[in-house]
Structures are given as structure tokens and as C-alpha cells.
Amino acid sequence: MSTVEAAREFTRFYTNKIGVLRGGLHGSRHPLPEARVLWELGHAGGSIEVAGLRVSLEMDAGQLSRLLTRLDDDGLVVRERSAHDARRQVLKLTAEGRRAFAKLDRGSADQWAALLDPLTEGDRARLIGAMDAVRDVLDDERAAATAAEVVLRDPEPGDLGWIVARHGALYAAEFGWGLGFEALCAQVVADYARAAHAGEPGHRAWIATAGGAPAGCVLCVRGDEPDDAKLRLLLVEPWARGLGVGGALIDAVIAYARANGDRRVVLWTNAPLTGARRLYDRRGFQLIAEEPHADWGIPMTGQVLGLDL
Structure with a gap:
């Protein structure tokens, strides 16, 4: 098997294992793109500039705009002008959005606990080490920072x-x-x-x-x-x-x-x-x-x- 085929096969296995292709991620009604926006907002304290969100997600501006419109229509987020720069938009979670984020966060933790619990301590260490290795190799900024240590x-x-x-x-x-x-x-x-x-x-x-x-x-x-x-x-x-x-x-x-x-x-x-x-x-x-x-x-x-x- 070639390196490319091995990488593609792993991607198919991993996305199936964590349920990326299911209708809702971690037992929620939100597909992956919506779940990622809610996660980024929740871990940023409930508020983030739209421009910064687009950079962190590496998402096309038009795609992100359509995604935010759906979340806005569902009452999960609101968009406001920045108090520091009127040219910038700030995205905030509503009370309903905070509940949706909490459900996603809890669902993610529960899913990973279910995957990890049957494993031995040694297999868990191997898995986390392999995950770190993937990030070290493919994330240029992380690789530069960690390699210096x-x-x-x-x-x-x-x-x-x-x-x-x-x-x-x-x-x-x-x-x-x-x-x-x-x-x-x-x-x-x-x-x-x-x-x-x-x-x-x-x-x-x-x-x-x-x-x-x-x-x-x-x-x-x-x-x-x-x-x-x-x-x-x-x-x-x-x-x-x-x-x-x-x-x-x-x-x-x-x-x-x-x-x-x-x-x-x-x-x-x-x-x-x-x-x-x-x-x-x-x-x-x-x-x-x-x-x-x-x-x-x-x-x-x-x-x-x-x-x-």
C-alpha cells in the first residue's frame, strides 16, 4: 500500500470511528461545521470576532457567512459590531447557544470516554502519542514550537x-x-x-x-x-x-x-x-x-x- 493510500484509508477509518459523517455530532443535531463554530465560541468565553473565527477554522468567508446565518436563524448566536472597531463583527452565543455548546462539549467527552475506557493504559498512551505525532508532523507552527524543546x-x-x-x-x-x-x-x-x-x-x-x-x-x-x-x-x-x-x-x-x-x-x-x-x-x-x-x-x-x- 502506498503512503497516500495508507493516509486515505486512515482518514476513512477515523472519520467513521468518531462519527463525523453522521447527521449530528456527538449526539446533537449539529453537523461538524456548526459544532466547530459552537465549540470555538464556547471555549472563547462565548464571544469572538468573526474575522478571527474564520482564520482559526480556515474557512471560506462565504461559507462561514452562510453557516452563521443558519445559527443566527436558530437563535444560537447573534452578530454585533465591535465596540473597538465598527468595521468588525463580534459573534456571541445566546443563552440557547450556550446550552447547545454545553451539550456538544459533554457529548464529546462522553464519546471519547467510551472509546478510551476499554483500552489498557499502555494502549491509551500509544494512541495519545500517535495523535501528538500526527499534529507535530502536519502542524508547522506546533512542530517548530515543540521541536525547539x-x-x-x-x-x-x-x-x-x-x-x-x-x-x-x-x-x-x-x-x-x-x-x-x-x-x-x-x-x-x-x-x-x-x-x-x-x-x-x-x-x-x-x-x-x-x-x-x-x-x-x-x-x-x-x-x-x-x-x-x-x-x-x-x-x-x-x-x-x-x-x-x-x-x-x-x-x-x-x-x-x-x-x-x-x-x-x-x-x-x-x-x-x-x-x-x-x-x-x-x-x-x-x-x-x-x-x-x-x-x-x-x-x-x-x-x-x-x-x-
């Missing part, structure tokens, strides 16, 4: 598996690195998990989120030399690049190593990773050694970088 947190159950999975999928797609690279990532994560579980000092991991979604990760483990911290498995999701995620993760490792009393942070990278290399260079990492290899079937140059603390 970059937060670093400790790994939660399942996150270590996510680190391996995303490294395997992302680096295969972008550079053609295959199972050998994914196996290396799995080994690094397993070694970290064993050490962290045993309480060995100098081991820490961070998951970066942007707008609540996993956007990147990094590990800090012990280096090969005494008092060396090693930065491992830095990753930034493509959609989160440019938000400062990579820099925040690197800075977290540096700060942790410095607080731990380490004398140096070292890392191993490869020449194709130019974006990450720029982040390291800006923080003063220096090239210690480099050597060609073809560990994953593709010739490249491995590089060891270090930062004195």
Missing part, C-alpha cells in the same frame, strides 16, 4: 534497544553500513548496560527528546587509558538536525567526564560523518590517529579524536 534524559526501559535499532536503520540508509555495524552497536550497548547495571563508575547514557519524541542519543563509557572517558554512539535523527541536539549531547558527555575527574574525552568516528566531525571540531577535539578500514564492507577512514579537559 530539546531535553536530555536518562534512558528508560526499551531505550537501549532503540539506540541499536536506530543506529542500524539510519546508518544503513545513509551510508550503506550493514549488519557488522549494527552488531558493533549492539555490543557497545550491551557492554554499557552490564557496566551500568553493576554500578561501575564513569558510565552514563542520555536520550535527547525534541517535542517529546526521541531525537538522539549518546553514551559515555570508560576509555582504554586511565582517566579517559569515551564518547560512544552519538546519533541525531534526521528530522532533528539543526535543533542543537548533537551539540547538547556532546556537551553532556564533556561535562560528565569533567565532573568525574577524567583528564580526556576520546571517541572513534569515521570520515563520512562530516556533520558530527564539525561538532567535535567546534569543541576543540583534536585528531589523535586515523587508519583506513573496511569493517562493514565499505572502505573508509576511521579517526580517533581527543579533547583534553
